Amino acid sequence: MDNTKVLIVGTGAIGSFYGGKLDCAGAQVSTLCRSDYNHIKKSGISVKSVMGDFHFMPYEVINKIEDYSSIPDYILVTTKVLPGIDIQKIIEPKVGKNTAIVLIQNGIDIEKPVREAFPNNEIISGLAFICVSRTSLGEIYHQDYGRLIIGNYPNGLSPKVKYLQSLFIKSEVDCTVDDNIVNSRWKKMIWNAPFNPISVIGGGVDTKTILENSEAKNLVINVMKEVLEIANKSGYNLPETLIQKNIEDTLNMKPYKTSMLLDYENNRPLEVEVILGNAVKIARDLDLSVPNLKALYSLLLLLDKNNI
Numbered sequence: 143m144d145n146t147k148v149l150i151v152g153t154g155a156i157g158s159f160y161g162g163k164l165d166c167a168g169a170q171v172s173t174l175c176r177s178d179y180n181h182i183k184k185s186g187i188s189v190k191s192v193m194g195d196f197h198f199m200p201y202e203v204i205n206k207i208e209d210y211s212s213i214p215d216y217i218l219v220t221t222k223v224l225p226g227i228d229i230q231k232i233i234e235p236k237v238g239k240n241t242a243i244v245l246i247q248n249g250i251d252i253e254k255p256v257r258e259a260f261p262n263n264e265i266i267s268g269l270a271f272i273c274v275s276r277t278s279l280g281e282i283y284h285q286d287y288g289r290l291i292i293g294n295y296p297n298g299l300s301p302k303v304k305y306l307q308s309l310f311i312k313s314e315v316d317c318t319v320d321d322n323i324v325n326s327r328w329k330k331m332i333w334n335a336p337f338n339p340i341s342v343i344g345g346g347v348d349t350k351t352i353l354e355n356s357e358a359k360n361l362v363i364n365v366m367k368e369v370l371e372i373a374n375k376s377g378y379n380l381p382e383t384l385i386q387k388n389i390e391d392t393l394n395m396k397p398y399k400t401s402m403l404l405d406y407e408n409n410r411p412l413e414v415e416v417i418l419g420n421a422v423k424i425a426r427d428l429d430l431s432v433p434n435l436k437a438l439y440s441l442l443l444l445l446d447k448n449n450i
């Protein structure tokens with residue numbers, strides 16, 4: 143084991159999978175758990191994975207962050223990004239001056255509140271291209287993909303980013319770095335902004351069903367165009383060709399139910415603000431017209447409110 147201390151905050155699908163991979167690489171990985179606490183403390187976490195099944199027993203399993211016995215080198219935040227989760231308050235007791243806060247979560251502008259609360263800490267922003275879900279207490283099913291992109295927020299690549307990358311690579315996670323991680327976040331939004339909400343609003347449909355319907359496909363393309371425009375007007379650099387590439391890549395994927403659809407089906411709150419609301423706000427500030435994004439946003443707000 144190396145001496146790198148990692149504390150996972152949000153031990154669900156993403157936290158368990160990537161936390162387990164860091165454990166495989168030799169880091170000292172502990173988990174802050176909620177509903178799975180008793181199960182994980184007793185039996186650990188089992189991951190059924192297309193990369194090979196594994197089981198891991200976290201170094202410490204806690205259900206109150208104060209119970210963690212030290213200060214971690216990395217806090218991996220892998221909760222959903224929801225207005226009801228005050229992540230700054232949750233992690234604050236264990237953020238030391240050398241703790242890097244790693245956010246492996248979907249959405250745009252998710253780093254801002256963390257930066258404001260911890261102006262002197264290193265923030266590492268991460269994007270997961272993976273299909274993974276929690277099937278029961280402490281049981282994770284990794285169905286496909288697994289690639290990660292990490293980089294410092296707002297930009298740059300520190301030694302801590304490179305070290306984290308080396309740990310992931312050691313455990314065979316395809317992890318690359320990007321010194322302009324917000325640009326990569328926008329790139330991922332090109333996919334999430336149309337497919338996540340349409341999969342829910344469209345009546346619980348997978349990616350193949352969406353793209354087989356020419357009207358729904360047009361909607362996907364129009365939302366992608368709006369996201370691309372917001373990103374480029376914000377100073378990022380997304381080529382128009384990304385739209386066709388995302389469509390083709392999705393057609394080549396196995397039919398996939400988005401993580402937002404899985405949340406909806408399980409009556410869990412949806413990441414409406416960080417997937418759509420923040421983009422709509424940025425468009426408003428830039429005076430851009432984004433009618434498709436706005437329509438998806440308002441419909442999703444309604445569905446979300448009535449689903450919990």
Ligand SMILES: NC(=O)C1=CN([C@@H]2O[C@H](COP(=O)(O)OP(=O)(O)OC[C@H]3O[C@@H](n4cnc5c(N)ncnc54)[C@H](OP(=O)(O)O)[C@@H]3O)[C@@H](O)[C@H]2O)C=CC1
Nearest residue numbers: 152153154155156176177220221222247248272273274401
């Ligand atoms: N799953 C996937 O395939 C992908 C997910 N993502 C993104 O990754 C992020 C994480 O998603 P995912 O792992 O699927 O989510 P999950 O719902 O599987 O896991 C979230 C975890 O956070 C925990 N949690 C929630 N609130 C708190 C709290 N207040 N204190 C401590 N723990 C808390 C939950 O505990 P409890 O069980 O008690 O609610 C759960 O263990 C999201 O932003 C998602 O969009 C990105 C790409 C793919």
Ligand SMILES: CC(C)(CO)C(=O)C(=O)O
Nearest residue numbers: 270271272273400401402
């Ligand atoms: C892009 C994808 C499918 C992960 O790779 C995702 O982010 C999701 O399902 O929400």
